[in-house]
Amino acid sequence: MPSFHPSQTLLMDYAAGSLGEASAVLIATHVSLCPECRAEAARIEAVGGALIETIEPVPLAHDGMAAVLRKLDERPDAPAPIPSFDAETQRLVPAPLRRHLGGNLEDIRWRSLGAVRQIDLAVTQAGGHARLLRLKGGAKVPRHSHDGLEMIIVLAGGFSDQSGHYLRGDVAVAGSDITHAPVADAGEDCICFAVVDGSIKLSGPLGRLVNLFVRT
Amino acid sequence: MCPSLTMPSHAVPLAMPIIPGLVALAALALDGAMPKSQPAPPMAAPLSPAPDAASALSLMAAIAERRDRDAFARLYLYFAPRLKAYLMRRGADDGLAEEMTQEAMLTVWYRAGSFDPAKAGVSTWIYTIARNKRIDRLRRERFPEIERDDPALVPEPPIAADSALALVQDDARLRVALAALPPEQAELLHLAFFQDKSHSTIADECGLPLGTVKSRIRLALQRLRNDLKDFA
Numbered sequence: 071m072p073s074f075h076p077s078q079t080l081l082m083d084y085a086a087g088s089l090g091e092a093s094a095v096l097i098a099t100h101v102s103l104c105p106e107c108r109a110e111a112a113r114i115e116a117v118g119g120a121l122i123e124t125i126e127p128v129p130l131a132h133d134g135m136a137a138v139l140r141k142l143d144e145r146p147d148a149p150a151p152i153p154s155f156d157a158e159t160q161r162l163v164p165a166p167l168r169r170h171l172g173g174n175l176e177d178i179r180w181r182s183l184g185a186v187r188q189i190d191l192a193v194t195q196a197g198g199h200a201r202l203l204r205l206k207g208g209a210k211v212p213r214h215s216h217d218g219l220e221m222i223i224v225l226a227g228g229f230s231d232q233s234g235h236y237l238r239g240d241v242a243v244a245g246s247d248i249t250h251a252p253v254a255d256a257g258e259d260c261i262c263f264a265v266v267d268g269s270i271k272l273s274g275p276l277g278r279l280v281n282l283f284v285r286t
Numbered sequence: 287m288c289p290s291l292t293m294p295s296h297a298v299p300l301a302m303p304i305i306p307g308l309v310a311l312a313a314l315a316l317d318g319a320m321p322k323s324q325p326a327p328p329m330a331a332p333l334s335p336a337p338d339a340a341s342a343l344s345l346m347a348a349i350a351e352r353r354d355r356d357a358f359a360r361l362y363l364y365f366a367p368r369l370k371a372y373l374m375r376r377g378a379d380d381g382l383a384e385e386m387t388q389e390a391m392l393t394v395w396y397r398a399g400s401f402d403p404a405k406a407g408v409s410t411w412i413y414t415i416a417r418n419k420r421i422d423r424l425r426r427e428r429f430p431e432i433e434r435d436d437p438a439l440v441p442e443p444p445i446a447a448d449s450a451l452a453l454v455q456d457d458a459r460l461r462v463a464l465a466a467l468p469p470e471q472a473e474l475l476h477l478a479f480f481q482d483k484s485h486s487t488i489a490d491e492c493g494l495p496l497g498t499v500k501s502r503i504r505l506a507l508q509r510l511r512n513d514l515k516d517f518a
Contacts, residue, residue: 071440078507079485079500086479087417091427098430105442108432110507112406117510118417119410120460121479127367128374131384135362138388138395142355146396157437164438166430194427239440 072239102164103239227260463513471506
């Protein structure tokens with residue numbers, strides 16, 4: 071079970087459909103790996119369902135329902151074929167992110183950038199970008215900051231910086247005011263999905279958007 | 287500008303008859319905990335007659351099991367005007383909202399077999415279909431849905447399942463709890479769901495500190511959770 075979770079407001083933006091696609095994919099990846107946040111997202115969606123029922127209805131086109139009823143016997147468009155992945159990729163990369171991978175983890179043509187190998191993913195993100203990162207066990211990333219808000223979710227291995235020790239499913243969030251020098255755990259490679267989103271802002275002076283859940 | 291929002295006062299009684307099993311309970315709670323609702327304005331009634339005797343759940347079952355067109359038509363008359371209102375608030379014009387509503391309701395028909403009442407209430411399930419349709423059509427993106435049979439998915443611990451889903455299953459109780467929220471909290475929930483804006487943008491436009499928006503949303507969700515615990 072992950073220890074670092076997205077904030078409730080991020081889960082709310084996710085369930086309300088207000089996040090950019092890449093950020094939504096990152097939250098959905100965490101939600102796949104975290105039953106608690108999955109339950110919380112379901113609760114927030116239930117609020118959406120209840121609000122739909124309290125909304126002021128608007129008039130429908132007069133022939134709208136008849137048109138829909140005529141279409142009930144049509145066959146719906148076949149869903150897009152789901153690409154197949156090897157067992158390792160299916161085990162490590164949850165479905166919401168896997169759909170954007172384009173192939174198996176071991177076939178990815180990583181670009182080396184110092185201690186970090188990375189690849190850009192074709193996920194929409196206005197004013198930002200989405201990458202898969204891979205660090206060798208024990209690798210040290212030079213101290214750096216980010217343009218905008220960066221969210222990282224760990225898929226394999228782990229890393230530490232001054233804010234904590236992050237393992238599979240954990241979400242780390244750093245604003246442009248944060249500089250950090252993450253170090254990968256010794257052992258297996260650390261694989262992460264990282265999104266920079268210019269549309270999300272931080273509130274506190276600490277610049278942290280994640281919070282450890284306080285359970286009641 | 288921060289749009290001012292109020293809960294339409296006639297909405298609850300219109301929505302109530304949809305789940306008869308809970309009507310009595312909900313009505314009791316309404317008497318005690320809520321200001322008396324106004325009668326529905328004359329215009330709303332012909333638009334959206336709530337499915338009377340049958341519950342949304344049994345309509346869904348009739349659609350899934352028997353492909354019952356009458357059941358679908360009743361579900362349509364109730365939900366379509368509400369989905370259309372939602373889609374218009376989130377940026378579609380009348381024509382596009384009508385089109386997306388029709389597509390969303392067709393999806394309800396096609397996918398009725400995958401509706402699982404143990405996972406979500408009917409209105410919640412239909413809400414997520416409309417939300418995903420909006421993202422697909424207005425933003426040309428895809429909502430990243432969770433796959434239940436995903437090999438990577440970490441399953442729920444068996445003990446927590448009941449309590450985690452308590453809120454999800456009971457739409458009627460949730461509506462009552464929502465109506466009892468302090469107005470400033472209810473308003474932020476409305477803004478979060480009905481404006482195409484992240485909480486950061488909402489904070490900017492309402493002139494509220496971001497921290498205040500976050501804490502109000504957190505308080506609102508916490509309170510809903512507690513209210514529903516008290517019910518159980």
